[in-house]
Amino acid sequence: xxxxxxxxxxxxxxxxxxxxxxxxxxxxxxxxxxxxxxxxxxxxxxxxxxxxxxxxxxxxxxxxxxxxxxxxxxxxxxxxxxxxxxxxxxxxxxxxxxxxxxxxxxxxxxxxxxxxxxxxxxxxxxxxxxxxxxxxxxxxxxxxxxxxxxxxxxxxxxxxxxxxxxxxxxxxxxxxxxxxxxxxxxxxxxxxxxxxxxxxxxxxxxxxxxxxxxxxxxxxxxxxxxxxxxxxxxxxxxxxxxxxxxxxxxxxxxxxxxxxxxxxxxxxxxxxxxxxxxxxxxxxxxxxxxxxxxxxxxxxxxxxxxxxxxxxxxxxxxxxxxxxxxxxxxxxxxxxxxxxxxxxxxxxxxxxxxxxxxxxxxxxxx
Numbered sequence: 466x467x468x469x470x471x472x473x474x475x476x477x478x479x480x481x482x483x484x485x486x487x488x489x490x491x492x493x494x495x496x497x498x499x500x501x502x503x504x505x506x507x508x509x510x511x512x513x514x515x516x517x518x519x520x521x522x523x524x525x526x527x528x529x530x531x532x533x534x535x536x537x538x539x540x541x542x543x544x545x546x547x548x549x550x551x552x553x554x555x556x557x558x559x560x561x562x563x564x565x566x567x568x569x570x571x572x573x574x575x576x577x578x579x580x581x582x583x584x585x586x587x588x589x590x591x592x593x594x595x596x597x598x599x600x601x602x603x604x605x606x607x608x609x610x611x612x613x614x615x616x617x618x619x620x621x622x623x624x625x626x627x628x629x630x631x632x633x634x635x636x637x638x639x640x641x642x643x644x645x646x647x648x649x650x651x652x653x654x655x656x657x658x659x660x661x662x663x664x665x666x667x668x669x670x671x672x673x674x675x676x677x678x679x680x681x682x683x684x685x686x687x688x689x690x691x692x693x694x695x696x697x698x699x700x701x702x703x704x705x706x707x708x709x710x711x712x713x714x715x716x717x718x719x720x721x722x723x724x725x726x727x728x729x730x731x732x733x734x735x736x737x738x739x740x741x742x743x744x745x746x747x748x749x750x751x752x753x754x755x756x757x758x759x760x761x762x763x764x765x766x767x768x769x770x771x772x773x774x775x776x777x778x779x780x781x782x783x784x785x786x787x788x789x790x791x792x793x794x795x796x797x798x799x800x801x802x803x804x805x806x807x808x809x810x811x812x813x814x815x816x817x818x819x820x821x822x823x824x825x826x827x828x829x830x831x
Contacts (some may be wrong), residue, residue, distance in 0.1 A: 466655055468655075468659070468714075469713075470551075470656065470658055470659070470712050470713075470714070471712050472658045472709065472710055472712065472719040473592045473609075473611060473631045473707060473709050473809070474658075474661075474703075474709040474710045475590070475612060475706070475709060476579075476589075476590065476612050476613045476614065476615065476616040477612065477613070477614050477615065478492065478614065478615045478616070479590075479618075479702070480616075480617060480618070480677070480830070481614045481617075481618035481620060481694065481697070481698055481701075482618075482620070483600060483614035483619065483620060483621055483689070484516075484619075485617050485618065485619055485686060485761045486513070486516040486517050486518065486580065486617055486619050487516075487518050488518075488617075489517065489518055489578070489580075489617065490518050490520055490521070490522060490523055491579065492578070492615055493523055493524065493553055493576075493615075494522055496553070496576055496614070497553045498523070498553040498576050499522070499523045499524065499552065499553050500523065500524045500550060500553070501520075501523055501524065501525050501526070501551065501552075501553045501554070501555050501578075502526055502527075502528060502542075502545070502546055502549065502550045502551040502553070502554050502555070503525060503526070503527045503528065503556075503557060503561065503564055504528050504542065504555070504556050504557070504558075504562060504566045504569065505527060505528070505529060505530070505552060505553045505556075505558055505629045506529065506531055506557075506558045506559070506562055507529060508529060508582075509557050509558030509559065509562060509582040509583075509762060510527070510529075510557055510558075512582045512622050512625065512626065513557050513580060513582055513619070513622050515789050516619050516621065516622060523553075526549060526551070527541055528545065530542075530558075530561075530562055530565055532561075533561065533597050533598070533599060534561045534562075534564040534565040534568060534594055534595060534596060534597055535596065535597055535598060536596060536604075536674060537597050537599060538565060538825070539565065539568045539569055539572060539596075540572075541571050542565070542569045543572040543759075546569060546573045546575065547573060548698045549553075551575070551809040552575065552576065553576040553577070553578065554566050554569060554570045554573075554577050554578070555577075555578045555579075555580065555754055556577070556579045556580065557580045557582060558580075558581070558583075558701055559581070559583040559585070559586070559588075559630065560584050560585060560586035560588035560595075560738060561587055561588075561595075561597075562578050563581060563588040563589050564588050564592070564593075564594035564595055564596075566579060566631055567579070567592070567593070567594050567609065567613065568594040568596070568607060570613075571607070571609050572593075575613075576579075576614050576616040577613050577614050577615070578613075578614065578616075578617065579613050579615070579616045579617075579625070580617050580618075580619070581616075581618060581701060582615075582622050582623065582626060582628040583623060583626050583631075583699055584623050584626075584630070584631050584632070584634045584696070584697035584700040585630040585631065585633045585700070585737060585738065585739055586633075586634060586635070586637050586700070586704070586739065587615070587635040587638065587641075587700065587701055587702075587703075587704030587705035587707075587708070588704070589616045589618070589701050589705070590613075590616060590701050590702055590705025590709065591704075591705040591708050591709060591716075592608065592609045592610075592611065592612045592613065592707070592709065593606050593607060593608045593609060593716070594606070594607045594609075597728070601728060601731075601734050602728050602729060602730075603724075603725040603728040603729075606716070606717075608716075612709070613768045616701075617703060618697065618698075620689055620693070620697060621689065622738065623697050624684060624687060624689055624693065625687070628684050628685065629737065629770075630737065630739075631636055631680070631681060631696070631697070631700075632681065632739070632740075632769045632770065632771065633683060633737040633738060633739025633740050633742075633771075634694065634697075634700035634704075634739055634741075635673050635677045635700065635739070635769065636739040636740065636742055636743035636746070636766070636769070636771050637700070637742045637743075637797075638669045638670075638673055638699055638700045638704040638706065639669070639670050639673055639674070639743075639746065639762075640702065640720040640721070640742045640745065640746050641665075641666040641669055641704050641708075641715070641745070642666040642667055642669065642716040643670075643718075643719070643720060643746050643750065643758075644666075644715075644716075644719060644720050644721065644751055644801075645662055645663060645666040645707050645711055645714065645718075646663065646666065646667075646716055647713040647718055647719065647749070647753070647801070647802050648713055648714050648715070648718055648745065648777035648801050649662065649663045649711070649715070652714075653805070654668060655714075658710045658711065658712075659710070659715070661706070661710040661711075662706065662707045662708070662709075662710040662711030662714065662715040663711070665703050665706040665707050665710065665713075666703075666707045666711075666715065667798075668698045668699075668703060669707070672695060672696070672699050672701055672703070673696060673700075674765060676692045676695055676696055677696055677765075677769070678765075678768055678769070679692050679728060680692045680695070680696035681769070682698075686712075693719070704730075717798045718744075718749070718798050718801040718802050719748065719749030719752060719753075719798070719799055719801070719802040720745030720748070720749050720792075721742060721743050721744065721745060721750075721796075721798055722740070722745070722793050722796035722798045722799035722802075723742075723744065723745030723748045723749065723789075723793055723799075724738065724741040724745045724795060724829040725741045725792070725793075725798075726789050726790075726792035726795075727744070727745075727778070727789070727798050728741070729788070729792045730779075730780075730785065730788075730789070732779045733778055733779060735740075736772065736778065739769055739771075740772055741778075743766055743770075743771040743772060743773075744771075744772045744773065744778060745762075746762065747759055747762065747766075747773060747818055748793075748811075748814055748815060748818060749802060750762075751814035751815070751817055751818040751821075752802060752803070752806060752811065752814040753802065753803075756821065758799070759818070759821065763822070763825060765828035772823050774818070774819055774822045774823070775819055776814065776819075786812060786815055786816070787808070787812060789811075789815065790808045790809075790811035790812045790815065791808055793811050794806060794807060794808050794811060799811075807810055
């Protein structure tokens with residue numbers, strides 16, 4: 466069987482260690498780049514500032530993003546980049562900032578350095594950007610022809626970040642297993658890159674279920690431990706490897722289709738990407754009628770305070786549920802779970818999941 470597969474497995478250079486950001490200027494100069502534009506958020510630059518070097522040999526300018534990786538913002542920064550004759554982009558922040566840096570870099574054909582200040586997604590690793598409207602609605606994924614040049618992870622920065630982002634990252638990475646497995650397990654003879662993607666997805670899920678809760682405890686106590694570093698690298702590296710080696714067979718399927726559908730509702734915009742994906746995992750499993758796996762995940766999700774029901778997300782009426790199902794089936798990625806999925810099947814899964822969660826909650830109360 467022939468597979469249309471493009472492998473972009475890793476950044477050209479990656480390092481995660483305490484003090485790595487002090488090497489930033491040296492790494493840029495080695496690539497013969499001297500004019501850098503830093504794309505950042507207000508909080509992200511503040512979080513990383515103490516760990517950044519004093520730039521003595523390269524010129525630095527800064528751009529604070531407006532809160533969305535949107536086409537309007539990409540065009541605006543691209544124009545500024547060209548006017549300033551920059552030759553390298555440094556993205557400092559969470560997933561949307563890093564996606565924005567990748568998008569601008571692709572537009573202007575720049576060298577890119579990504580410095581994640583959160584471990585909430587695999588955005589630092591994966592060669593794509595999620596494009597949203599100015600209002601925060603999902604539009605599409607843009608996959609790039611090459612991987613990022615440099616990714617630097619300072620674990621101390623992530624250790625000091627809000628704990629909810631690490632929880633969301635754990636959920637987003639666990640989703641890689643369920644989304645890739647439902648595709649790859651159907652293939653009779655998957656090629657080696659898909660075996661790597663499949664193994665990375667399983668390894669990420671198993672590592673996070675084993676070490677995730679303990680790493681959160683380390684984070685609360687501001688202890689930089691091997692468990693904590695394993696978890697942030699799982700979120701960034703293993704999560705990114707699934708799509709990097711698996712391409713369309715490993716990027717997204719059911720859980721992200723539900724995430725994308727949820728972005729259509731303004732009352733969900735306060736939820737993090739990984740929080741919406743966490744609920745999406747449960748819905749995908751409900752569509753597959755894999756109730757034993759749902760039972761396995763529910764206690765872990767509850768420990769991490771991840772949303773497990775429509776009520777927790779804010780849905781309160783039948784019309785919204787029907788609209789959610791409609792938006793979900795209009796996402797092509799949902800058909801990767803099963804080509805025969807229709808709106809009625811999604812509604813049934815949503816309601817059955819709600820019943821299972823309610824029964825479990827009532828049993829605990831009693």
